[in-house]
Amino acid sequence: MNLLLQGVAGTLILIGSLFLFLGALGVYRFPDVYNRLQAGTKSTTLGALSLILGVGLAEPAWLPKALVLMLFILLTNPVSSHAIGRASYKSGYPLWEGSIVDHCQEHDACKGGGEA
Amino acid sequence: MTLLNLLETLLVIGMLGAALFVVRTRDLLAAVVVTAIISLVAAILFYVLQAPDVAITEAAIDAGLTTAIFLVALRKTERYEK
Amino acid sequence: MTRRVLAILLLLILAVALYQALARVPFGTDRMAVSRYYLDHGVQDLGGVNIVTSVVVLYRGFDTLGEVTVLFLAATGLGALLHGLALHDEKRRRTKTPPSLIMRTATRILFPLILLLGAYVFVHGHLTPGGGFPGGVVVALAYLLGFLAHDHWRVNHRAVRWIEGLAGMTYVIIGLLGLYLAGSFLANFLPPGTPGRLFSAGIIPLIYITIGFKVGSEMTGLLSEMKEITE
Amino acid sequence: MIPGWLWILAYTLIGLGVLLGLLRAFLGPKTPDRLVAVDALVTITMGLMVLLGLWYRRGIYLDIALIYGALGFIATLAIARYLEGGL
Numbered sequence: 001m002n003l004l005l006q007g008v009a010g011t012l013i014l015i016g017s018l019f020l021f022l023g024a025l026g027v028y029r030f031p032d033v034y035n036r037l038q039a040g041t042k043s044t045t046l047g048a049l050s051l052i053l054g055v056g057l058a059e060p061a062w063l064p065k066a067l068v069l070m071l072f073i074l075l076t077n078p079v080s081s082h083a084i085g086r087a088s089y090k091s092g093y094p095l096w097e098g099s100i101v102d103h104c105q106e107h108d109a110c111k112g113g114g115e116a
Numbered sequence: 117m118t119l120l121n122l123l124e125t126l127l128v129i130g131m132l133g134a135a136l137f138v139v140r141t142r143d144l145l146a147a148v149v150v151t152a153i154i155s156l157v158a159a160i161l162f163y164v165l166q167a168p169d170v171a172i173t174e175a176a177i178d179a180g181l182t183t184a185i186f187l188v189a190l191r192k193t194e195r196y197e198k
Numbered sequence: 199m200t201r202r203v204l205a206i207l208l209l210l211i212l213a214v215a216l217y218q219a220l221a222r223v224p225f226g227t228d229r230m231a232v233s234r235y236y237l238d239h240g241v242q243d244l245g246g247v248n249i250v251t252s253v254v255v256l257y258r259g260f261d262t263l264g265e266v267t268v269l270f271l272a273a274t275g276l277g278a279l280l281h282g283l284a285l286h287d288e289k290r291r292r293t294k295t296p297p298s299l300i301m302r303t304a305t306r307i308l309f310p311l312i313l314l315l316g317a318y319v320f321v322h323g324h325l326t327p328g329g330g331f332p333g334g335v336v337v338a339l340a341y342l343l344g345f346l347a348h349d350h351w352r353v354n355h356r357a358v359r360w361i362e363g364l365a366g367m368t369y370v371i372i373g374l375l376g377l378y379l380a381g382s383f384l385a386n387f388l389p390p391g392t393p394g395r396l397f398s399a400g401i402i403p404l405i406y407i408t409i410g411f412k413v414g415s416e417m418t419g420l421l422s423e424m425k426e427i428t429e
Numbered sequence: 430m431i432p433g434w435l436w437i438l439a440y441t442l443i444g445l446g447v448l449l450g451l452l453r454a455f456l457g458p459k460t461p462d463r464l465v466a467v468d469a470l471v472t473i474t475m476g477l478m479v480l481l482g483l484w485y486r487r488g489i490y491l492d493i494a495l496i497y498g499a500l501g502f503i504a505t506l507a508i509a510r511y512l513e514g515g516l
Contacts, residue, residue, distance in 0.1 A: 169251075171327070176331075176335040176336055184342055185424070
């Protein structure tokens, strides 16, 4: 039983670090800020969640604190990615030339603001 | 030289590069963003050196408060350095 | 050109001097008897598991009072400066982008959680890393989150001043109680208790709670002044 | 127990991730790119801190990751509000 738990924990840690690396790779390689957001928030969120769950399973006494950490990540990461996307659109960051859809153009709420 | 030493070396080099960038750049908002990276790396380094109290203070003050104060200062002045 | 050469020369001389000075000091070995004493006797004497907070609050408690005073003076001075700045502002912007719905909703959920996190940090100062100063800053940052996401959010400046003054007064009163009950200013007059429990370590939790309230109200007042000058 | 090769693999992957994020923060043509890199780096740092906490076997080290995550989020939000002209 304990061996199984440790195996699951190790697998989760490996998956987590792999996804953290892939997220950073996406942030480095993708062409514009909207594409980078995809990798920079979704992939790293999954990576951090599974890594923290793996650490919590490897050391079961830490599991409550690890769950609180996961809750915080789940609450904060989507909000910050939304804020970055909205800020870059409002500040006039152009879309990559390969992008084909821009639904936000049709709404008044997307006009505005500062400088990139 | 263990793997952890390698990680520390990487972080210190990244911190030096970030400090050079902050000094050299003309866009002060970019400088503020990269200053956040310096505080992040400093927090990891304090953590690796097993000084959790210092790391927590660094995280609290340098990550949140300093950024907000810099941003207010930028709002009241110019964004680009002449 | 000559200035650059001079600067590089000065840096080189400094580097050589620093290297010469530090080459004789072995890294990672302790030569100080005082820190050895703290590490050996701190837990039995005072009951705080986190030795750093024991040193900060009890062994060096008077210095911490000085630090709090410095912080108070800095916050007051900056507040006075910003208050004068708001009157002569010519660079007002026409429109401001309102905060988005997602940000407002998330702030409503996250604000109490971050407040709770700050309170956790300064109440558990003697058990976990952190303490009064980081905890107070976390509380102030929860208010910063509110200021960012709600345009018409205000704090009551008078209440902030009152909390700040009361917290500072409580700190000094605890110190005077130590003088009355145990013979010296800021002496530990409560029993150390069982190390590792929440109610242990004498007056460390009390002092950290007052420091947390003081730093939190000071920083909140500062951030709210800053919000007002950007409008 | 977690085997040694897994530690090596995880640290290598996360270290490479930190390197790539730092590179994007330095190169990134405009400020939003750097901001995305900082946001990703904060999450990667949380993961690294939790993993190092398991390495040192100190449960209290998780607190630092918690506080770092919460506060790095507020810094990102502040910079984003500045960019969109709302500060």
